[in-house]
Amino acid sequence: MRNKRTLLFFMFALPLPLILLSLCVGPSQLIDFQKSIIYIFNFLTGSTSSVQDETIIQTIIFDVRLPRVLMAFIAGGTLAVSGAGLQAIFRNPLVSPYILGLSSGAAFGAAFSLAFGFLVVQASAFLFGVIAVVFSYLAAMRHKEVSVVSLILAGIIVSGIFTALLTVVQFLSDPFKLQTIVHWTMGNLHNTGWQSVNTTFIPAAIGVIVLFFMRWKLNVLSLGDDEARTSGLNPTYGKLIVLIAVTLASSAVVSSVGIIGLYGLIVPHMVRMMIGPDNKVAIPVNFLFGGMFLLVIDNFSRTVASFEIPIGIFTMLLGAPFFLYLMKKSKIGWG
Amino acid sequence: MVNTKIKNLFIFCSTLTGVLLLYYFFIYNNQPAISAKEQNYEIEVTDFRGKTIGFNKPVERIVCLIESALTGLYMLEANDLVVGVSTNIYDSSVFDYYAKIDPKIKNKEIPAYGNWDFVNIESVISLQPDLVIMWASQVEAINALESRGIPVYGVMLHSFEDVYKEIRDFGILTGKNERAEYLVEYSKNQISELKKLQKNIDKKKSVYFMWAQGPLETSGRSSTVNELITLAGAKNACIYPDEHITVNLEKVIEWNPDVILMWYNKKLNSNDILKLSGWRNINAVKNNAVFELPSVFLSDLWTLKFPFAIQFLMKSAYPQLQHEINLQYEKQKIFRYLYNHNPEEIIEK
Numbered sequence: 146m147r148n149k150r151t152l153l154f155f156m157f158a159l160p161l162p163l164i165l166l167s168l169c170v171g172p173s174q175l176i177d178f179q180k181s182i183i184y185i186f187n188f189l190t191g192s193t194s195s196v197q198d199e200t201i202i203q204t205i206i207f208d209v210r211l212p213r214v215l216m217a218f219i220a221g222g223t224l225a226v227s228g229a230g231l232q233a234i235f236r237n238p239l240v241s242p243y244i245l246g247l248s249s250g251a252a253f254g255a256a257f258s259l260a261f262g263f264l265v266v267q268a269s270a271f272l273f274g275v276i277a278v279v280f281s282y283l284a285a286m287r288h289k290e291v292s293v294v295s296l297i298l299a300g301i302i303v304s305g306i307f308t309a310l311l312t313v314v315q316f317l318s319d320p321f322k323l324q325t326i327v328h329w330t331m332g333n334l335h336n337t338g339w340q341s342v343n344t345t346f347i348p349a350a351i352g353v354i355v356l357f358f359m360r361w362k363l364n365v366l367s368l369g370d371d372e373a374r375t376s377g378l379n380p381t382y383g384k385l386i387v388l389i390a391v392t393l394a395s396s397a398v399v400s401s402v403g404i405i406g407l408y409g410l411i412v413p414h415m416v417r418m419m420i421g422p423d424n425k426v427a428i429p430v431n432f433l434f435g436g437m438f439l440l441v442i443d444n445f446s447r448t449v450a451s452f453e454i455p456i457g458i459f460t461m462l463l464g465a466p467f468f469l470y471l472m473k474k475s476k477i478g479w480g
Numbered sequence: 481m482v483n484t485k486i487k488n489l490f491i492f493c494s495t496l497t498g499v500l501l502l503y504y505f506f507i508y509n510n511q512p513a514i515s516a517k518e519q520n521y522e523i524e525v526t527d528f529r530g531k532t533i534g535f536n537k538p539v540e541r542i543v544c545l546i547e548s549a550l551t552g553l554y555m556l557e558a559n560d561l562v563v564g565v566s567t568n569i570y571d572s573s574v575f576d577y578y579a580k581i582d583p584k585i586k587n588k589e590i591p592a593y594g595n596w597d598f599v600n601i602e603s604v605i606s607l608q609p610d611l612v613i614m615w616a617s618q619v620e621a622i623n624a625l626e627s628r629g630i631p632v633y634g635v636m637l638h639s640f641e642d643v644y645k646e647i648r649d650f651g652i653l654t655g656k657n658e659r660a661e662y663l664v665e666y667s668k669n670q671i672s673e674l675k676k677l678q679k680n681i682d683k684k685k686s687v688y689f690m691w692a693q694g695p696l697e698t699s700g701r702s703s704t705v706n707e708l709i710t711l712a713g714a715k716n717a718c719i720y721p722d723e724h725i726t727v728n729l730e731k732v733i734e735w736n737p738d739v740i741l742m743w744y745n746k747k748l749n750s751n752d753i754l755k756l757s758g759w760r761n762i763n764a765v766k767n768n769a770v771f772e773l774p775s776v777f778l779s780d781l782w783t784l785k786f787p788f789a790i791q792f793l794m795k796s797a798y799p800q801l802q803h804e805i806n807l808q809y810e811k812q813k814i815f816r817y818l819y820n821h822n823p824e825e826i827i828e829k
Contacts, residue, residue: 172593173606201608208628209602259619266620319724320693321617321636328598329620335601336624354495452567453598 149420156433160218163437167214168206170444176202208339216337216345217443217456218436220398220405221412223349225435226428227391228409229416230356233363233424234384235293241410242395245296245388246303250277251399253307256314256326266329267344270400277303278392290381332403332457334443341401352394356428359387363424405439406457411468412438418474438464525649528636529616535631538655539610545599547574548782549613549635552647554581555663555784555818558654564607567592573744577777580826581819601625611653637782638723640707644668647784663784666817670787671711674794677804678713685797688717688737688764692745695756697726704781712793714739729758739797740764742772744779771796778811785814 169181176184184202186192227242235244243249254273258266278300285291285299311330315323356363365376366383373380395409412435416427419434439460446459521534543564544550550569553562559582569578569585570592579586593603599621604612605628612625616634625632633653637643644664651660687709691697699705700720709716717737718727740753740762750770759765771792773779779789788810795805812823 172600172603175606201606204628205602205605209605259617316726319722321615325617325619333598335598336620338624338627340623340627357495358491447600447602452592452594453600455598 152419153426153430156430160433160437163440164214164218167217167440167444168210170448171205171210172448172450173205176205181206212339212342213334213337213443213447214440216342216402217334217440219342219345219349220334220402221408221439222432222436223353223394223398224405224409224439225412225416225431226353226356227395229413229424229427229431230359230363230387230391231409232413233367234387235297236367236369237293237297238414239410240297241407242391243304243404243409245281245300245392246277246307247274247392247395248399248404249304249307249311250274251396252330252404253277253311253314255329255400255403256311256318259325259329260314260318260322267341267400271348271396273307274396274399275392277307278388278396282388291384328455329403331455332405332460333453333455334402335447335453337401345397345401348397349394352390352392352397353432355386355390356394357432359383359390360424360428363387363428367422367424402456404457405460408435408439408460408464411460411464415468523652523655525633525652527616527632527634527649528642528646529634531634533611533631533633535610535653539653541607541609541611542654543593543604543607543609543612545594545612545614546635547572548637548780549646549650550578551780551783551785552650553654554578555647555820556650556654556656556659557820558650558656559584561654562590563609564604565590565592567595573775574777577826581821601628605630637704638702639704640711640786643704643782643784643786663818667784667787671790674711674787674790675713677794677801680800680804681713681798685714685738686717686735687712687714687739687741687793687797688732688735690740690742690745690753691724692743692747694726695748695753695759696729696732697724699723700725704786708781708786708789708793709741712790712797714793714797733758733762736762737764738767738769739793740770741793741796742770744773744776769797774807778814784818788814 165185168185169178171181180202184206224242228240231240231242231244232238251270251274254269254271255266257263257273258269263269264272281296281299281303282291284303285296287295311326315326318326362378362383365373365378366380366387370380373383399405413427413431415438416431416434420426420430439456442459442463443456445463446454446456522536523538524532524534526532540561541563542553542558542561544553544562545564545566547566547569550562550565553559565585569575570588575585584590591603591607593600593607599614599618601621601624604625609630611631611633613633613635614621616622616636618634622632622634633649635646637646644667647663648657648660651657689698689705689709691699698718699716700718700722701716702721703723706716717732717735718725719735720727740750742748742750742753750772753759753770754765754768756765764770773789773792778785779792780786781789788807791805791810792807794801795807815821815823815826
């Protein structure tokens with residue numbers, strides 16, 4: 146109990162220092178770690194800075210690193226919360242935000258835009274991500290009821306359809322566009338600017354806030370439809386609200402940073418292993434831990450080499466062993 | 481019950497408002513102003529995206545993330561302006577040539593911060609470039625740089641005319657217009673000379689071009705490859721319009737090309753193609769007319785070196801031109817006239 150409290154304390158206390166520390170990490174030789182700390186400290190305290198190349202350093206910290214750091218935090222937190230929400234309503238530990246075809250739809254949308262100039266990439270990815278989920282939902286609906294099994298199956302089928310369409314677009318694209326399309330699907334944060342933070346923030350925030358306010362109901366929904374009805378909760382509407390919130394938030398994130406593989410599946414499990422299955426606490430912790438964890442991974446990703454390595458590769462290489470370690474140490478599942 | 485619902489709704493709305501205010505003050509206000517002020521620049525060029533970029537004086541610091549464009553800058557003798565290159569300069573088959581042309585490349589003194597879409601934006605910004613040259617299809621990376629006030633010249637080459645435009649634009653941007661015009665004229669003269677040789681060709685041969693990605697990957701009628709074949713006095717066997725296309729073997733058999741021209745290939749050579757099952761009844765295979773371009777650096781179709789690939793094809797496809805074209809001499813001319821460099825220092829004897 147005491148350990149849990151300490152853990153929770155760190156979960157809530159660490160994000161801000163970690164964000165500030167992440168601003169000091171980067172590949173640029175012009176501004177090393179120490180110089181960054183001095184510059185940020187001077188900026189926060191309002192002291193006059195006497196750093197050389199101040200304009201370029203200001204651009205690097207506030208125009209390059211800050212939007213990227215914020216986006217990493219928002220993306221990580223949103224995917225983790227979305228995964229936790231879906232795992233609760235589907236009562237299935239193998240569910241992630243991508244299960245309903247969102248990632249395949251978004252990848253197809255991005256590829257379609259890159260190959261044929263349809264809409265801007267982000268808007269097209271968002272649109273097709275949402276279309277894929279809506280399509281899965283409608284395909285699974287029978288007599289105004291949506292069963293969990295048929296929804297997951299519909300999601301797999303819709304995923305397959307959009308993956309096939311993505312392959313068609315890739316096949317029709319010239320090598321330049323093909324390269325860009327493949328790179329987009331790997332997940333990346335290196336092109337993040339204020340514009341992408343700006344377009345992602347509102348839908349991600351709305352989705353996360355809705356899930357935050359649904360966190361009590363998620364506990365009830367995770368018990369099953371009959372139990373939810375007994376508690377006076379309409380499971381169909383409850384699930385629909387969660388689905389809409391997850392789709393909105395995850396589509397916004399995926400359209401900006403591409404597909405970050407398995408993140409929405411792994412992080413909710415990590416959180417569950419650390420603090421237990423109670424969504425009342427798990428939802429905010431998922432957001433904070435998910436945000437911090439992706440931020441740490443991105444800090445590695447942008448400093449380990451002089452060129453950019455897609456963050457999706459790092460989430461797998463660093464996240465998967467950590468997940469396996471936790472799995473060995475504790476019992477994976479709901480309890 | 482009703483009170484609880486109202487209370488929950490109030491908390492939800494307050495949280496949402498708080499988040500929106502946070503967004504407005506910390507994110508929306510942080511976006512760079514997009515008010516692109518109309519200015520009259522001394523130097524202006526329109527890149528391959530149709531975007532006009534301008535400067536009041538020739539650029540002094542260039543990050544060039546395309547190998548073929550870097551060659552253009554070296555031909556313009558603008559080596560000293562290059563402050564950043566793409567990673568593949570240091571690890572590909574072109575490194576040996578660049579290392580001999582420029583000691584800074586040899587000693588790996590010019591930083592390389594990425595390739596294709598994986599460009600490290602922060603590192604590029606820290607080089608404080610006046611201009612970044614990259615592929616026009618790298619839309620996300622271009623947006624990331626342009627949104628931070630760094631001008632980008634987007635390149636997309638579909639024809640040899642595009643290669644001329646690119647070198648002329650680079651000439652304008654670096655203040656080396658005269659050198660650019662000289663280079664373009666030199667290449668055009670070479671083509672004219674080659675056309676004169678084609679009077680000795682009585683029947684145009686059909687040529688199937690084979691990219692290194694696989695035997696069935698070729699280029700159609702709207703491509704630089706098509707121009708290469710046409711300027712060599714032959715015709716493209718592939719009838720499709722595409723720049724790059726994967727075709728069916730049945731189609732290749734149906735086209736029955738007289739010659740197969742392979743792009744430089746690390747995995748396959750012309751003998752391997754001769755042994756491929758299903759290809760044995762194609763004229764080019766039956767007549768042992770499968771040829772591989774000698775090197776990526778010398779045969780680069782996206783640079784002014786493209787006449788070398790034309791000469792190679794002419795010499796290979798038309799035996800009557802064997803003695804008219806001396807490839808070793810043409811190789812030397814590339815370094816002497818295009819790079820303004822002593823060929824003896826570069827070409828191994």
